[in-house]
Amino acid sequence: RKEVEQDPGPFNVPEGATVAFNCTYSNSASQSFFWYRQDCRKEPKLLMSVYSSGNEDGRFTAQLNRASQYISLLIRDSKLSDSATYLCVVNTDTGNQFYFGTGTSLTVIP
Amino acid sequence: SAVISQKPSRDICQRGTSLTIQCQVDSQVTMMFWYRQQPGQSLTLIATANQGSEATYESGFVIDKFPISRPNLTFSTLTVSNMSPEDSSIYLCSVEVDRVYEQYFGPGTRLTVT
Numbered sequence: 103r104k105e106v107e108q109d110p111g112p113f114n115v116p117e118g119a120t121v122a123f124n125c126t127y128s129n130s131a132s133q134s135f136f137w138y139r140q141d142c143r144k145e146p147k148l149l150m151s152v153y154s155s156g157n158e159d160g161r162f163t164a165q166l167n168r169a170s171q172y173i174s175l176l177i178r179d180s181k182l183s184d185s186a187t188y189l190c191v192v193n194t195d196t197g198n199q200f201y202f203g204t205g206t207s208l209t210v211i212p
Numbered sequence: 213s214a215v216i217s218q219k220p221s222r223d224i225c226q227r228g229t230s231l232t233i234q235c236q237v238d239s240q241v242t243m244m245f246w247y248r249q250q251p252g253q254s255l256t257l258i259a260t261a262n263q264g265s266e267a268t269y270e271s272g273f274v275i276d277k278f279p280i281s282r283p284n285l286t287f288s289t290l291t292v293s294n295m296s297p298e299d300s301s302i303y304l305c306s307v308e309v310d311r312v313y314e315q316y317f318g319p320g321t322r323l324t325v326t
Contacts (some may be wrong), residue, residue: 145318
């Protein structure tokens with residue numbers, strides 16, 4: 103079983119739509135959780151950390167469900183510029199081991 | 213955050229040769245990492261570059277193939293040795309800032325082995 107699993111998509115949504123991605127992780131001892139955004143032919147960039155209480159940054163909301171071992175990312179009012187691959191990243195907090203999901207592809211359509 | 217640069221940004225190499233990739237950070241960082249991202253795939257951690265000691269390699273990666281140097285807290289190199297076409301990939305360095313486990317990535321080195 104993979105450490106981190108994501109639905110690869112692609113998700114094709116119209117501008118203004120709300121879209122949500124989930125990511126499941128297998129290690130119950132995981133401590134830190136992140137969403138990264140990767141544009142085509144670019145490096146991943148940190149979008150947001152995911153805190154136990156959930157967190158919001160503008161149109162983006164991230165949540166953590168430890169009981170079910172998944173994290174989610176909600177994007178409201180999608181913009182064309184949101185088109186990218188979204189990577190889920192989990193840290194087990196032992197030896198700085200980071201596990202990356204394979205990414206979910208999002209295309210926002212005019 | 214941190215500003216990270218990598219050199220070269222891309223290269224085309226012949227099989228059997230070696231390439232050394234440099235990673236420079238604009239501030240001192242404790243943790244530096246090297247990743248590989250093959251086409252259409254996610255990132256795979258190659259090793260953690262430790263300052264003043266040997267790198268810590270992940271399963272499937274060995275020092276003879278991917279020697280790493282970390283002479284100080286702002287610089288590291290990764291060498292891809294005796295290259296084959298299977299080594300064609302993007303190689304990224306990253307740093308962890310402020311011990312909060314957030315990682316920041318360099319722009320990557322796109323390697324093609326012919």
